[in-house]
Amino acid sequence: MEEQQGSTGVMDQWRSGMSCIVFFARSLAVSVEVFLRRGFGERYIGLQAAVAMPIILFFGVFFPEDDPGPMLWFLLAYLVMCVRARIDGFRRRRRGELRSHSFYNGWPRLARVNPKFTESQVKRKTEPLLVLAVGYLVWQLNRPLGMYLILSAAALFLVAVLTERYERARAMDMNDAVIEQHRLAERFRELNDDW
Numbered sequence: 001m002e003e004q005q006g007s008t009g010v011m012d013q014w015r016s017g018m019s020c021i022v023f024f025a026r027s028l029a030v031s032v033e034v035f036l037r038r039g040f041g042e043r044y045i046g047l048q049a050a051v052a053m054p055i056i057l058f059f060g061v062f063f064p065e066d067d068p069g070p071m072l073w074f075l076l077a078y079l080v081m082c083v084r085a086r087i088d089g090f091r092r093r094r095r096g097e098l099r100s101h102s103f104y105n106g107w108p109r110l111a112r113v114n115p116k117f118t119e120s121q122v123k124r125k126t127e128p129l130l131v132l133a134v135g136y137l138v139w140q141l142n143r144p145l146g147m148y149l150i151l152s153a154a155a156l157f158l159v160a161v162l163t164e165r166y167e168r169a170r171a172m173d174m175n176d177a178v179i180e181q182h183r184l185a186e187r188f189r190e191l192n193d194d195w
Helices: 002-036 047-062 069-094 119-139 143-194
Strands: none
Touching: 002 047, 002 069, 002 119, 002 143, 047 069, 047 143, 069 143, 119 143
């Protein structure tokens, strides 16, 4: 019995640790998503967006010899884009246009560049590569902001992959539920035929 509780405790700690990592990645990702996307769900710019602010503010601490000014300008631009996204969400709600999930992470502006790519492909490939390239170029001028953007690109990719896997698992669960319902309906008909 103690062995079972011990392994459950380890699994709970692992899940908790993974949840913290995913939340941190989502906070980094949202800090660039507001520049890359539009049409966010009404509740998407929330706690993770708030946590991104101190991360951006204190990221420069890891680079004491570099100028923190560009990080502060990025923080200001990020705040403006967050406010813009929230106002856009309220406007769409008032006009009755909200048809997306309330936690929807936005439609990629880059989807117009190559219409052959799906939304998922743009979020998983194009956006992280663009942020990575911009981060590398900025790193040549300002290491803190460049490194922040490079880490944000990795977070953007991780969040896109995790979201895709989660949605696939949900779709598979829905498919399984439909199959189970069909089987139960057949069994019910068989029982009724026996009466």
